[in-house]
Amino acid sequence: MMLKFTVFMLFLLIAGACSKTEIPDPTISIFASATDFGAITPKSTSALLISQLGEGNVSYTVTSDSPWIVLNKTAGTIKENKDTLLVSVDTTKLVNGINAAILKITPTLNGKIGMASGVVLKGSYTKISYVKGHELTADEVWEGNIFLTGDIVVPGGKTLSINAGTNVKIVGGRLPKGAYDGGAYGGVADIYVEGNLNMNGVSASPVNMYSSSSNNNWGRISFGKSGTGKIQYASINNVDFGIYLFASNTSARHLFKNIYFSNCLIGFIKEGANTVELRGVTFRDNNSNIAIYGIRSGDLPSKTSIINSEFTGLLSVYIDGTNNVVNITNSNFRIEDDFFVNIYISGSGSNNTVTADNCFGIQTYNNPDSSNKFIQSNIASSALSGIGCGFKPNLNIFSLPQKLQGVPPSGLPPILNRSLKERELFMLVNKKLIENRINPKND
Numbered sequence: 074m075m076l077k078f079t080v081f082m083l084f085l086l087i088a089g090a091c092s093k094t095e096i097p098d099p100t101i102s103i104f105a106s107a108t109d110f111g112a113i114t115p116k117s118t119s120a121l122l123i124s125q126l127g128e129g130n131v132s133y134t135v136t137s138d139s140p141w142i143v144l145n146k147t148a149g150t151i152k153e154n155k156d157t158l159l160v161s162v163d164t165t166k167l168v169n170g171i172n173a174a175i176l177k178i179t180p181t182l183n184g185k186i187g188m189a190s191g192v193v194l195k196g197s198y199t200k201i202s203y204v205k206g207h208e209l210t211a212d213e214v215w216e217g218n219i220f221l222t223g224d225i226v227v228p229g230g231k232t233l234s235i236n237a238g239t240n241v242k243i244v245g246g247r248l249p250k251g252a253y254d255g256g257a258y259g260g261v262a263d264i265y266v267e268g269n270l271n272m273n274g275v276s277a278s279p280v281n282m283y284s285s286s287s288n289n290n291w292g293r294i295s296f297g298k299s300g301t302g303k304i305q306y307a308s309i310n311n312v313d314f315g316i317y318l319f320a321s322n323t324s325a326r327h328l329f330k331n332i333y334f335s336n337c338l339i340g341f342i343k344e345g346a347n348t349v350e351l352r353g354v355t356f357r358d359n360n361s362n363i364a365i366y367g368i369r370s371g372d373l374p375s376k377t378s379i380i381n382s383e384f385t386g387l388l389s390v391y392i393d394g395t396n397n398v399v400n401i402t403n404s405n406f407r408i409e410d411d412f413f414v415n416i417y418i419s420g421s422g423s424n425n426t427v428t429a430d431n432c433f434g435i436q437t438y439n440n441p442d443s444s445n446k447f448i449q450s451n452i453a454s455s456a457l458s459g460i461g462c463g464f465k466p467n468l469n470i471f472s473l474p475q476k477l478q479g480v481p482p483s484g485l486p487p488i489l490n491r492s493l494k495e496r497e498l499f500m501l502v503n504k505k506l507i508e509n510r511i512n513p514k515n516d
Contacts, residue, residue, distance in 0.1 A: 099182035100126040101133065101151070103190050110196030113162055113172065119194060121158040121176075125151045129182045139174035141166040142194065160194065169200040169216040170238070206262065209233060220244055221291075225264045229299050232269040237306070238278035240467075243291035263292040266300035274306030276331070276464045284311035293317045301327055308333040308466035309340075318343040329354070333462040347375055354382040355461040356389070379404060383461040384415070392427070393419040399427045405456050406434035418445050433457055 107119040125131040132150045135158060145159040160176070173195040180187040199217050206223015209231040216236040222244045227233045235241065243262045264270070274280040284291045293314035296302055302316070305328060309315040315337045316329065330352040334340035340356045343349055376398045379390075383405040390399065406415045415435045416427055423442045429435055433453035440447060 099129070099131045099180040099185060099187035101131065101178065101180045101187070101190060102126060103178060103192055105192055105194075108192065108194055110162070110194070113164065113167060113196040113198040115162065115164050117162045117196065119160045121160065121178075121192065123149070123151060123156045123158060123178065124154055125180070131180050131182050131187075133178055133180045136177045136179075137174055138177075139172070141172060142174045142176070162196075164198065167198040167200070169198060169236070171195065171197050209268070215239055215241065218242070221262055223262055225262075227264070227266045227268040227270060227300070229267045232271065233264075233266075234271045234273060235280050237273055237275045237280065239280050241280070241282045243282070243284045243312075264294045265297065266295065266302065267297040268300060270294070270296075270300070270302045270304070272302075272304040272307040274331075276306055278306075279331075279333075279464050279466065280307040281467050282307065282309050282312070295319055296327075303328040304332060305329075306331045306462075306464055308335070308462075309337065310334075310466075311336045313338045314342050315340045316342070318347050318349065331462050331464065333357070333464070333466045335466070343375060343377060349376075350378040350380065351382060352378075352380045353461065353463050354379070356382070356384045358385065376400075378402070381460055383407070388417055389415045390427075391417045391419070392422055392425050394422060395424045397422075397425045399425070401427070401429045401432055403430075403457060403460065404432045405453075405460050406432065406436075407456070416447065418442070431457070 102124045104122040104124075105119055106121075110117040110119070123133065130150060130152075132148065133156075134148045135144055136147070137144065141163050143161040143163050145161075149156050149158065158178075173193060176192040176194065177189050178192070179189040201218045201220075202215070203220045204215070204222070204225075206221075206225060208226040208228060212232045212234070214234045214236060216239050219239060219241045221241055225233065272280045282294075291312050293312060293316075294302075294309070295314070295317040297319055304316070309332065315334045316332075318327075327347070327349055329341075329349065331354070332351075333355045335357045341351065341354075375396075377400070379399070379401045381403050382401075384390075385407045389406055390401075392399065416429075418425055418427075418440060423444045425444075426446045427448070429447075429449045431451040431453055432449070433456050435449065435452075
């Protein structure tokens with residue numbers, strides 16, 4: 074009898090246990106209207122449709138690992154088998170370039186937590202900054218799209234770094250009211266370096282610098298006696314003087330490689346005893362009504378090496394002064410005018426030496442003084458391949474912001490905005506070009 078009672082009680086216990094309803098794991102599915110925003114703007118949004126799989130009233134919580142994600146709610150309940158979560162963007166918290174965020178959505182049913190689902194949202198963002206002219210008081214890093222409205226002075230001990238993919242647009246002819254102007258050119262923006270300037274472009278994402286006007290409404294990037302530059306994979310356009318080395322600095326270690334100069338009055342100017350190497354540089358369409366040339370080697374003893382570079386235009390290399398040594402290797406010179414000078418030494422130039430090895434297209438060499446030497450070897454019979462800056466420049470100028478539109482252009486012709494010394498130089502070169510057009514020399 075006792076055995077029957079024990080078996081009966083065991084049966085009841087088993088039956089009771091089996092009669093309890095097992096709570097299923099809450100499970101959800103998610104459909105996102107957009108997971109890749111592409112180019113992110115303040116209006117970028119995504120709608121996430123959250124559905125539950127199974128019975129019961131499933132609730133959920135949402136978290137994000139990125140501060141730029143804005144949620145319309147961080148928790149919700151799925152009603153009628155669906156709920157919608159809206160995602161927007163706080164552009165002030167984005168970084169320049171690719172941004173990615175992970176949303177974690179965790180379901181709950183009757184206190185039981187289910188497996189979380191993840192959604193990855195991503196997009197690219199170009200930061201827009203408005204930079205007024207100023208003197209650096211600390212190191213600065215520029216990135217994205219920069220609108221520059223005045224002179225930038227980089228003093229000794231300070232560094233200005235411009236990241237890959239940055240576009241710097243110099244705005245207007247005369248500077249807007251209140252803009253800092255160091256007075257070098259009385260109304261056009263300059264970057265003057267006594268510290269360090271680094272342009273850190275790469276072949277797939279170069280640094281681009283240009284004026285808001287094709288009339289060369291910005292002055293130059295200039296280096297003083299203590300200034301040093303590391304400029305690589307950069308495009309410099311619509312400027313009076315692309316890069317200008319002012320004073321002698323024999324200890325400076327500049328790096329100038331893979332640079333594209335276009336629509337400059339002068340692409341590169343060097344004065345003094347600086348020893349400089351230009352490697353993989355392209356000079357194209359650098360012109361004005363006064364003179365067209367890529368490089369001027371200054372009037373003090375100096376050495377300039379030009380390697381794997383290409384020149385198009387009227388005047389490629391202009392040399393003024395004495396004891397300049399210019400070595401050109403593996404470079405192309407292309408004719409784009411019925412009158413063309415590759416190498417030109419001014420009438421006052423003496424004791425200058427120019428060597429050209431494995432170069433194509435050097436046809437005219439002006440040598441006014443017998444002390445000047447031109448030595449050419451291994452003349453290339455056809456244009457060399459793999460020569461120049463090594464990237465395709467981005468010349469699509471981004472739009473001027475509305476609040477900076479209407480900046481009046483300079484009322485003076487470009488030559489009248491220059492210093493007396495520079496005016497004399499331009500007039501001298503222009504006079505010689507005219508004389509040679511009338512009575513060409515082919516020394």
